[in-house]
Amino acid sequence: MEExxxxxxxxxxxxxxxxxxxxxxxxVETHGEGNWATVSQESGLMRGAKSCRLRWKNYLRPNxxxxxxxxxxEDLIIRMHxxxxxxxxxxxxxxxxxxxxxxxxxxxxxxxxxxLQDKRKANNSNSCKKNDDNNSDDGNNKxxxxxxxxxxxxxxPLYRDNGADLAHxxxxxxxxxxxxxxxxxxxxDITSSHYNINSPMIPxxxxxxxxxxxxxxxxxDPFFLFEAFGCSSVDASLDNM
DNA sequence: AACAACGACAACCGCTCGCTG
DNA sequence: GCAGCGAGCGGTTGTCGTTGT
Numbered sequence: 001m002e003e004x005x006x007x008x009x010x011x012x013x014x015x016x017x018x019x020x021x022x023x024x025x026x027x028v029e030t031h032g033e034g035n036w037a038t039v040s041q042e043s044g045l046m047r048g049a050k051s052c053r054l055r056w057k058n059y060l061r062p063n064x065x066x067x068x069x070x071x072x073x074e075d076l077i078i079r080m081h082x083x084x085x086x087x088x089x090x091x092x093x094x095x096x097x098x099x100x101x102x103x104x105x106x107x108x109x110x111x112x113x114x115x116l117q118d119k120r121k122a123n124n125s126n127s128c129k130k131n132d133d134n135n136s137d138d139g140n141n142k143x144x145x146x147x148x149x150x151x152x153x154x155x156x157p158l159y160r161d162n163g164a165d166l167a168h169x170x171x172x173x174x175x176x177x178x179x180x181x182x183x184x185x186x187x188x189d190i191t192s193s194h195y196n197i198n199s200p201m202i203p204x205x206x207x208x209x210x211x212x213x214x215x216x217x218x219x220x221d222p223f224f225l226f227e228a229f230g231c232s233s234v235d236a237s238l239d240n241m
Numbered sequence: 242a243a244c245a246a247c248g249a250c251a252a253c254c255g256c257t258c259g260c261t262g
Numbered sequence: 263g264c265a266g267c268g269a270g271c272g273g274t275t276g277t278c279g280t281t282g283t
Contacts, residue, residue: 086273
């Protein structure tokens with residue numbers, strides 16, 4: 001017990017101090033982003049490359065927006081999460097000034113919780129409390145809650161299985177634009193008849209694919225749909241889900 | 242007032258991917 | 263083709279402030 005008291009009195013080891021922030025910020029401002037491995041050595045920070053990168057990306061970078069999410073942002077997160085699942089970096093890419101970590105935390109604490117509460121209401125409102133009491137394993141309660149969160153709300157399916165990012169999407173779109181210039185009629189097919197706008201994840205009826213079609217399958221990417229058809233169409237499709 | 246429980250958020254960890262030699 | 267390395271991502275954990283008892 002005394003041991004735990006002593007531990008409580010210890011200063012936090014790992015939170016960034018203002019001095020450290022200052023060092024990192026001035027280092028990045030003079031040397032630029034990247035080469036995080038050398039940052040800790042050259043700047044004198046006793047931090048790992050990952051830690052420095054994360055701190056810069058999430059808190060020190062210019063244009064980082066702090067404070068609570070607006071209603072619009074929250075709404076966007078919810079819709080994007082429906083489309084993308086836990087692709088936090090992609091979702092954050094749609095929220096200027098917000099980071100993936102922030103979006104992720106916000107989801108886990110504010111938004112996911114709502115669903116959990118609904119679920120609890122559906123069962124017995126006291127059951128979870130009871131459950132917590134039974135799990136008097138103290139520190140494990142939080143873990144228990146997390147497991148509940150995950151089991152109540154399985155991840156929506158991913159429509160891509162490897163790390164897609166905006167750069168990828170932009171690159172591909174540029175390729176499509178070039179293709180369009182060469183063969184304009186092709187693109188009409190893609191947006192209007194290959195895919196059912198009201199149900200954008202499903203190709204329209206009577207559509208068959210061969211290997212030549214495969215690149216177009218990438219347009220099942222929700223981002224494409226989001227941009228091509230706008231929020232309202234995606235909303236409509238979500239309503240039908 | 243003291244303690245426990247909870248909520249929010251910062252930070253870390255492990256894995257994957259892409260680049261380079 | 264392959265190993266090594268750095269960067270990035272998502273999941274998880276730790277810490278602290280607030281609220282409830």
